[in-house]
Amino acid sequence: MSLNWKVGGLLLGLVFFAAVLLVKPIGVSTQFVIVDGIIGDLVNPDLVTQTDDGFTSTNAYLAKSGGKYAKSVANPLNYSFIFVLAMMLGGFLSVLARGGIGQSERSMPELWRANFGDNAVKRYAVAFLGGFVVLYGARLAGGCTSGHMMSGMMQTALSGYIFAAGAFAAAIPVSILMFRKEA
Amino acid sequence: MSSILLAVVIGAAFGAVLDRVGASNPNAINRMLNLTDLRLAKSILLAIGTGSVLMFGGQMLGLVEVGHMSVKTAYAGVFLGGLMLGAGWAASGYCPGTGVVALASGRKDALFFVAGGLLGAAAYMLSYPAWKASGLLDKIAGGAVTLGTVPGSRYEGLTALPGDILGLVLGLGFVALAFALPERLVRREATQTAPAE
Incomplete structure (x- = not known):
């Protein structure tokens, strides 16, 4: 698997x-x-x-x-x-x-379910807002995880390092605050 | 036409590998970001290291075309945009590439992510002139630069260090970091495994 x-x-x-x-x-x-x-x-x-x-x-x-x-x-x-x-x-x-992928996992991820319950509308709303912020941010930055972080850092691009610093500086605290329970 | 064929082959391989390393699985993303399961982070570090070693090693041996490098410009908005992407990545569990793969793999929440993404990209397209005028898109530290100066490259170096050797060393550093990183940094509250029936 x-x-x-x-x-x-x-x-x-x-x-x-x-x-x-x-x-x-x-x-x-x-x-x-x-x-x-x-x-x-x-x-x-x-x-x-x-x-x-x-x-x-x-x-x-x-x-x-x-x-x-x-x-x-x-x-x-x-x-x-x-x-x-x-x-x-x-x-x-x-x-x-x-x-x-199993039916329940297809409708929402198990870690989300363990932390926020079974309300699909809540999950879809956060996924939608998340998508909005992710793509707005990616276009502002001029690239995303693959272009800036993976391809950029691999080529020793300064911009790739700046991007990764910003992405993890936000992603780790947000994830720690949101996902307090393990599943 | 051959470039279309390459797009199909490399793209399909990328999509399949993203699935198999768990990058398009929001559970794996948030277990990495909340530091409870770092195996995906180890994969990503190993991937960056492997790519770097092969690319710069290949350049030094004359097997890899330096001209295929494509270095993006550094500006303040890269950091700001990175913060936004990071926050949304954690909340949704998806980034642009893994979101479309998750959509194709039948995850319903990914459909909402991609729809939100299309709207977010459109909002940026409309607000672009304001960002341009703000100066936050103006290049910093030389703009499209690599950390060292890569021989034969059209990009300048941030430092005069030999960029190919630096790339090789950093690549090996990423590989070492991948192995050194523990599989788990913190333990969080476990949910009940057997709910009362």
Whole structure:
């Protein structure tokens, strides 16, 4: 089922290395912006437009850095977007191969249940708010756990260390305060 | 087209490994963050160390293209954003990558995480001009720098130390830390195992 930490860590390191060796470092959180851009462009086709030398957007964030996000919104079948879809497929197949996740665990994690009870609405509300803060923070930071922390620290990037310091400075106290009981 | 094939192969491998190390399991995330079970932290440290040793060792042997490095810019917002991500990561048990893997593995709460994430990213897209104007996105300490100066790299070094050797040494340090870290730092109150029927 779960791998022992040594085998798991080694495999995870090999995947991050393979990405840098063959293409570029792994990153995920940008693709949330790309999906938002695709949805936004469906609602308002003027959001992303073609120019003589690429793409631009009425949204300053999509237009920044020469419109590279605007370009990805216009052409989502690129490496980084397909990568995230493939992650979902790989995770799905891995879970399937180890017999799936139980019904009660699928609705909410057992550690959450032990600390906060069975109210699913409460869990979903916190997951939603958590997602909002996580992605807002990731875009402010310019990357997330995979891009900044894993890929960044692996490359000895100063930004990766700054990010990891911030992430754990908040994550450890919040987790200690919220999850007082073991399960 | 080959880049799409690589995306499928590396992406699928990444998703599968995230599942098998427990990174997409909110229980494992919070047992790590509340310091009761550090096996996932040991895996992460070992992964960073392994990746670093292979990358810088490979560069020194001329087997790894230095040009594939991609170093992000350092600015005050990196720390602030890190704090936000950390708080949300602990509360929800998910980060962006593990959230989408958890969604694909059938966890219903991950659907709410991803929906909240899409809204959070959209909120940042709209508020970006204010952050830009605040100066918190202005680069600090040279911006996109590595800790040492990596030979042949387009990124500058924070110090003049040889970046490839430093990367190798830090990588070995992460591996050592992975082994040195105990599996548990604190013990918390256990919940009742057998509720009365």
